[in-house]
Amino acid sequence: MSEQTVPTVAGGLSRADARRNRAKVLAAAQRAFAEEGFSVSLGEIANRAGVGAGTVYRHFPSKDDLLEAVLSQRIERLTRLADEYGDSADPGAGFFAFVDEVLSSTTGNKDMCDLFERQDGWPRALLLTSGRRFNDALERLLAAAQRHGAVRADIDSADIQELFTGLVAMRRYRDGAELPGRMTLILIDTLRATPASVMKSDTAAHNRDEINRDTEKHNATAPACPVCGGPVRASAAGRPARYCGAACRQKAYRQRAAA
Numbered sequence: 001m002s003e004q005t006v007p008t009v010a011g012g013l014s015r016a017d018a019r020r021n022r023a024k025v026l027a028a029a030q031r032a033f034a035e036e037g038f039s040v041s042l043g044e045i046a047n048r049a050g051v052g053a054g055t056v057y058r059h060f061p062s063k064d065d066l067l068e069a070v071l072s073q074r075i076e077r078l079t080r081l082a083d084e085y086g087d088s089a090d091p092g093a094g095f096f097a098f099v100d101e102v103l104s105s106t107t108g109n110k111d112m113c114d115l116f117e118r119q120d121g122w123p124r125a126l127l128l129t130s131g132r133r134f135n136d137a138l139e140r141l142l143a144a145a146q147r148h149g150a151v152r153a154d155i156d157s158a159d160i161q162e163l164f165t166g167l168v169a170m171r172r173y174r175d176g177a178e179l180p181g182r183m184t185l186i187l188i189d190t191l192r193a194t195p196a197s198v199m200k201s202d203t204a205a206h207n208r209d210e211i212n213r214d215t216e217k218h219n220a221t222a223p224a225c226p227v228c229g230g231p232v233r234a235s236a237a238g239r240p241a242r243y244c245g246a247a248c249r250q251k252a253y254r255q256r257a258a259a
Helices: 015-039 042-049 053-059 063-086 091-106 110-116 125-147 157-174 182-189 201-220 246-258
Strands: none
Touching (some): 015 042, 015 063, 042 053, 042 063, 063 125, 091 125, 091 182, 125 157, 157 182
């Protein structure tokens, strides 16, 4: 009976060895890009991985290919985490744990920051695919947290993505300051659903009447939603609303992104 042959790939390695080497390169690149940014050489990454330079080039012909794979791997990990939190017994707590994980894993990684500053065809196809899966998982997690009553109902995934961008920029500006910062906590707290007990009982009825009267006055001259044409309700606080609800705001965001 003849011996079974072990499948090989380029370079004479078994497929299992090739997979292990690729994983070593990705892990080393993850650390190197985080610490040194995009300027780190492929030779340095090979040294960190304990493999030859030819092994790196065999899997990743260019530094762009390697960086794309590293970032896609990170996004896919966060996507899986979002799905796990969304399926948990307490998706509300899971949502805020996920927000903290996104900020912690992104802040301080120079590769991501360097990438955002480039204008030469990024993001690439692999990242776009991973990004769509991430956004879908984020929407599912957000919806579960809102059904659980933990997150404000007027928040959508576009708002969360914008918040991620702003908070990462804040943390990068603080350059190594202890995390999380006070303003980070304050901004994250604005996502939480406002408990009904906030309003004092002796003034609750009066305030509700005032709000209702103001709303009636506004509806008479309310601006139209640019998506569906319906009336836009006045916001109790903050900047004036542009859309009639979260669904239209999300649709407008997607139209802008597609454009």
